[in-house]
Amino acid sequence: MVEFAQTLVNGLVLGALYSLVALGLTLIYGVMGLANFAQGEFAMIGGFSAFFLVQEGVSYPLAVVIGFAVAGIIGLLVHLLAFYPLRQSNHINMMLSSLGVSLFLVNLAQYLFSPNPQVVKSPLSGESFNLGGIFISQQRVLIVVISFILCLATFLLLKHTKFGRSVQAASLDPDTATLYGVPTKRISFMTFILGVALTGIAGALLAPVYNVYPTMGISLTLKAFVVVVLGGMGNVSGAIAGGVIVGLIESFAGGYISTGFQDAIVFTVLFVVLILKPQGILTKVQGEKV
Amino acid sequence: MNRNRILFWTCILVGMICILSSLYLQNLYILRVAVFAVIAAMLAVSVNLLVGYTGQVSLGQAGFYGIGAYTVGLLTTQWHWSFWLALLAAFILTSLTGLILGLPTTQLKGHFLGIATLGFGIIVNVIFNNWTSLTGGPNGIRGIAPPELFGISLQYENYFLGFSLFCLMVVVLMVHLVVNSAIGRAWKCIRHDEISAQVSGINVYGYKLMAFSLSGGIAGIAGGLYAGFMTFISPETFDLNQSITIITTAILGGPGTLFGPLVGAGVLTVLSESLRALNELRLIIYRAILVTVIVFLPEGIYPFISKKLRKRGIASQLKLKDRRRELDEQDFSQS
Amino acid sequence: MxxxxxxxxxxxxxxxxxxxxxxxxxxxxxxxxxxxxxxxxxxxxxxxxxxxxxxxxxxxxxxxxxxxxxxxxxxxxxxxxIGRSFQTIRLLNELTVIENLLIGGHLYTKRGLLDVLGRTVRWRKTEQQITNKAMELLQLLGIGHKAQEEISALSLEERRRVEIARALMTRPxxxxxxxxxxxxxxxxxxxxxxxxxxxxxxxxxxxxxxxxxxxxxxxxxxxxxxxxxxxxxxxxxxxxxxxxxxxxxxxxxxxxx
Known part of the structure; x- marks a missing residue:
């Protein structure tokens, strides 16, 4: 029972993180049509920012906020240099460019920060809640709560602001959106920055629990893709729900089947979903017009 | 002899000269780098069938590469098959894997296909790492015997280079023949517009499967060669990084062209080797150059160069000239 | 009837x-x-x-x-x-007229791997046949002189003709x-x-x-x-x-x- 509950909680924590990363990924995909394989590297950037700031004596909450900003700024640079020039090119080239950026950032981090994992100290790391014999560290609760708040905030932002409506218009049909006066170029920049900055926060949040290291982003990116496929490419609420599902699958597969094969199990689920319902399990099917 | 034929036989001749001269190369470092470049070229050719000719993405090519290498490795060490039989088995097995992977995934488009194939690569890699009783886990397989040909052991690098160049030439020749036929036209049509293909009577699904199967098979042969050359294989050679390198090589060189993947492999090998002196900075600069090339030369190096060399058109138009001459003659006879 | x-x-x-x-x-x-x-x-x-x-x-x-x-x-x-043309023309713009028509002749070629790799006599024959057929159709439709032009260089009217020719290549x-x-x-x-x-x-x-x-x-x-x-x-x-x-x-x- 205790083991089950622990696995459940771990799954929820992972799920919250995946939701956050996938949210950024799906927003970017929706507006730019870019499958951004460099998404997880922004979590790495957020994580290392938090690490260095905390080391320099900055308080952890402030470090998280700065991590958000740093990821956003680097995102702006990356967009300008690697994606914006390719906006007229085909999607395969965009995808490759993002793969290149991903590897570049990993190698750069390995050079600058050494490949070793770093421990980030959060004031909540040591504290835990005791729920009838099940101990849950407060940092984990924080991850779930903050992720939930951010997902909700993004959701509201998209639903109820002018920026949000522009984003929706641009992801439905960029050409028509442009005709209706939506500044699609600016929207695509802003969406990219928002998308990677959210991932940056995820990195800063997970740092005290899972440590930070240069290659940490790769598996995050892959999981986020699984989430996005489950939830439907470009579907915001799908990404949030899909994140929790993947987190739970991974946690239970690791806990009850095999840690070595847990990634293979996650991807097998992905395969099954892709084959049975390529639109994602959480989207309605729409007929394709010839 | 028309121009087309002359070009064809010139290429064959150049290939033969390369093979023969490789036997006299003495520098061990250059030999080893050259063998790896040939294997990289073959992998790029394999993925080019998908990404270049048929317009499908594969981010899991290292999966086929690995299955090919492990098939040869296991069959020769555990069951003592001869290298040649094992290589054939690797080809068949990877072709089948391509077919089976293609059955569900070719229904997917663009990014979804990319993610699905990426998942395939990762699953294969996880299996290599964790099915320890069969694959040896992270330790891999040691002591694969280098192949022998007509009593000559190919453990000498220059012989192996000659042999792998020969394999590459055969593969490229096969690709040339396939691409310049109804199969190649069907692939090209599928890449541009699947509905056009459908109403032209092309079985889109079937031709996509065929591309997947052939592509897997060629990557499998590359894997077999790698196993024979290194005599040692381990999972980390066949990871996501490798898959990305393979597709980047093809796209950098020029997707959808016969020689693009070869140019890509050559350029990347030279680039990577010449950056070796930079030590730790090497990978960073290497990646930065890759992104730069993708951003500024999205159509690839080979088409870019041949466009510069020949003011108009790419090499494939050369052979069209012959058809044009034929057709002009017909025009005359009818008017 | x-x-x-x-x-x-x-x-x-x-x-x-x-x-x-x-x-x-x-x-x-x-x-x-x-x-x-x-x-x-x-x-x-x-x-x-x-x-x-x-x-x-x-x-x-x-x-x-x-x-x-x-x-x-x-x-x-x-x-x-059953052959067809489309309201919005569906041709491969980067290819030439003749290449587009050869695609339409797909069903009437030898296209097994062995024929293709071996460049067999019957492979040559069918390739020649569909090329001739394509030229014949282009002449019939009055665009024989455009055979080597890329589709993107053609007028709307010519493109429609090419599309009809491609459909005819499937022998509907x-x-x-x-x-x-x-x-x-x-x-x-x-x-x-x-x-x-x-x-x-x-x-x-x-x-x-x-x-x-x-x-x-x-x-x-x-x-x-x-x-x-x-x-x-x-x-x-x-x-x-x-x-x-x-x-x-x-x-x-x-x-x-």
């Missing part, structure tokens, strides 16, 4: 909650020109898509030569003798043309009429979706009128032009279009 080549019974297509085509019967007889008309959004293109296998019907059956084909893919329909028994005269000048329309007649004279049935009433009234042996996805009339051009429902659909069409 001539033979029925294609018979669609009660075919329906539903997009979301909307019936794009509802319970339509269509017969295509050998050697006839069948016109399909109707206001915009009446379901004409969808009906063509169903008849060519690009769209699975939500309900209903289609028979070709008395065999049910509702579950077949488009390429299999082509094999059974029934050719479905989706607004082949859209955007044509009166003179070009006249040439198109001649072309369609000459295709019919080769024994190929033509199904013609067209907005130009002059073209359709002069060409069609029989006309089907669609409105809101339903068939509202079926008869000779004369009958159609006097039909109450048709006149109302067209003249009163604006207020509910």
């Amino acid at each position: 001539s033979k029925i080549l294609v018979k669609a019974e009660q075919v329906s297509v539903k997009f979301g909650g909307l019936w794009a085509v509802k319970k339509v019967d269509v017969d295509v007889k050998a050697g006839e020109i069948l016109g399909i008309i109707g206001p915009n959004g009446a379901g004409k293109s969808t009906l063509l898509n169903v008849l060519t296998g690009l769209q699975r019907p939500s309900a209903g059956q289609i028979q070709i030569d008395n065999g049910y084909v509702s579950k077949k893919d488009a390429w299999q329909m082509v094999k059974m003798g 028994k029934v050719l479905l043309l989706d607004e082949p005269g859209a955007g044509f000048s009166p003179q070009e329309s006249d040439q198109l009429c001649e072309l369609i007649l000459s295709i019919r004279n080769r024994g190929i049935s033509v199904v013609l979706v067209e907005h130009n009433m002059k073209v359709i009234m002069s060409l069609a042996d029989r006309i089907i009128v669609l409105d809101h996805g339903q068939k509202i009339a079926d008869g000779t051009p004369k009958e159609i032009s006097e039909d109450e429902l048709v006149i109302r659909a067209y003249l009163g069409g604006e207020d509910h279009a």
Whole structure:
């Protein structure tokens, strides 16, 4: 029972993180049509920012906020240099460019920060809640709560602001959106920055629990893709729900089947979903017009 | 002899000269780098069938590469098959894997296909790492015997280079023949517009499967060669990084062209080797150059160069000239 | 009574909650020109898509030569003798005219791996045959001199001709043309009429979706009128032009279009 509950909680924590990363990924995909394989590297950037700031004596909450900003700024640079020039090119080239950026950032981090994992100290790391014999560290609760708040905030932002409506218009049909006066170029920049900055926060949040290291982003990116496929490419609420599902699958597969094969199990689920319902399990099917 | 034929036989001749001269190369470092470049070229050719000719993405090519290498490795060490039989088995097995992977995934488009194939690569890699009783886990397989040909052991690098160049030439020749036929036209049509293909009577699904199967098979042969050359294989050679390198090589060189993947492999090998002196900075600069090339030369190096060399058109138009001459003659006879 | 080549019974297509085509019967007889008309959004293109296998019907059956084909893919329909052109031209713009036509000749080539790799005699023969066939068609359609041009260098009218030629390369028994005269000048329309007649004279049935009433009234042996996805009339051009429902659909069409 205790083991089950622990696995459940771990799954929820992972799920919250995946939701956050996938949210950024799906927003970017929706507006730019870019499958951004460099998404997880922004979590790495957020994580290392938090690490260095905390080391320099900055308080952890402030470090998280700065991590958000740093990821956003680097995102702006990356967009300008690697994606914006390719906006007229085909999607395969965009995808490759993002793969290149991903590897570049990993190698750069390995050079600058050494490949070793770093421990980030959060004031909540040591504290835990005791729920009838099940101990849950407060940092984990924080991850779930903050992720939930951010997902909700993004959701509201998209639903109820002018920026949000522009984003929706641009992801439905960029050409028509442009005709209706939506500044699609600016929207695509802003969406990219928002998308990677959210991932940056995820990195800063997970740092005290899972440590930070240069290659940490790769598996995050892959999981986020699984989430996005489950939830439907470009579907915001799908990404949030899909994140929790993947987190739970991974946690239970690791806990009850095999840690070595847990990634293979996650991807097998992905395969099954892709084959049975390529639109994602959480989207309605729409007929394709010839 | 028309121009087309002359070009064809010139290429064959150049290939033969390369093979023969490789036997006299003495520098061990250059030999080893050259063998790896040939294997990289073959992998790029394999993925080019998908990404270049048929317009499908594969981010899991290292999966086929690995299955090919492990098939040869296991069959020769555990069951003592001869290298040649094992290589054939690797080809068949990877072709089948391509077919089976293609059955569900070719229904997917663009990014979804990319993610699905990426998942395939990762699953294969996880299996290599964790099915320890069969694959040896992270330790891999040691002591694969280098192949022998007509009593000559190919453990000498220059012989192996000659042999792998020969394999590459055969593969490229096969690709040339396939691409310049109804199969190649069907692939090209599928890449541009699947509905056009459908109403032209092309079985889109079937031709996509065929591309997947052939592509897997060629990557499998590359894997077999790698196993024979290194005599040692381990999972980390066949990871996501490798898959990305393979597709980047093809796209950098020029997707959808016969020689693009070869140019890509050559350029990347030279680039990577010449950056070796930079030590730790090497990978960073290497990646930065890759992104730069993708951003500024999205159509690839080979088409870019041949466009510069020949003011108009790419090499494939050369052979069209012959058809044009034929057709002009017909025009005359009818008017 | 001539033979029925294609018979669609009660075919329906539903997009979301909307019936794009509802319970339509269509017969295509050998050697006839069948016109399909109707206001915009009446379901004409969808009906063509169903008849060519690009769209699975939500309900209903289609028979070709008395065999049910509702579950077949488009390429299999082509094999059974259904060719078509599109309202928005679908050609490969980066390729030349002749290359586009060779793609249309796909079914009549030797394309097994062994033939292709061995460059067998029969492979050469079939390649030569479809090349000759393609040139012959281009001459017939008056664009033989454009064989080596890229599609992107051609005019709209020439592109439509190339698309029809590609469809003819598949050796159809029934050719479905989706607004082949859209955007044509009166003179070009006249040439198109001649072309369609000459295709019919080769024994190929033509199904013609067209907005130009002059073209359709002069060409069609029989006309089907669609409105809101339903068939509202079926008869000779004369009958159609006097039909109450048709006149109302067209003249009163604006207020509910």
